[in-house]
Amino acid sequence: xxxxxxxQYKAEPTDLxxxxxxxxxxxxxxxxxxxxRERVSSSVRDIASRIPESLSSIGRDISRTIExxxxxxxxYVVAVKVSHEAQDKLEQLVQAGVFRSRAEAAAFLIDEGxxxxxxxxxxxxxxxxxxxxxxxxxxxxxxxA
Numbered sequence: 001x002x003x004x005x006x007x008q009y010k011a012e013p014t015d016l017x018x019x020x021x022x023x024x025x026x027x028x029x030x031x032x033x034x035x036x037r038e039r040v041s042s043s044v045r046d047i048a049s050r051i052p053e054s055l056s057s058i059g060r061d062i063s064r065t066i067e068x069x070x071x072x073x074x075x076y077v078v079a080v081k082v083s084h085e086a087q088d089k090l091e092q093l094v095q096a097g098v099f100r101s102r103a104e105a106a107a108f109l110i111d112e113g114x115x116x117x118x119x120x121x122x123x124x125x126x127x128x129x130x131x132x133x134x135x136x137x138x139x140x141x142x143x144x145a
């Protein structure tokens with residue numbers, strides 16, 4: 001690999017771009033460099049100005065995805081009492097625009113809680129199966145008597 005100072009050096013296209021953007025000490029900017037620098041600065045400003053819009057768009061996409069996931073399920077109404085703190089948190093999710101209602105926020109959080117406690121529900125299912133087996137055994141004993 002040779003350096004730019006080597007007489008046998010052959011510049012790669014990317015080397016030319018990097019060198020083109022560099023200003024060496026004592027070197028005056030040519031009009032072409034000024035135009036190129038202005039174009040790059042303009043492009044960077046343009047990209048930076050789009051960041052808030054992109055972040056907002058991502059938030060809306062997440063919200064829509066959650067809405068679709070919730071509305072795709074069968075709806076069951078369950079009345080529950082929640083603490084004042086839980087009520088505040090549900091309201092925050094609605095005010096932030098993540099959910100349309102506290103009911104949707106609560107349904108999402110309940111589903112997430114069930115997922116995170118899957119080991120508990122596996123044990124509960126095992127115990128319920130054992131209870132059913134014991135009930136069947138008792139019914140069989142009564143029929144024999």
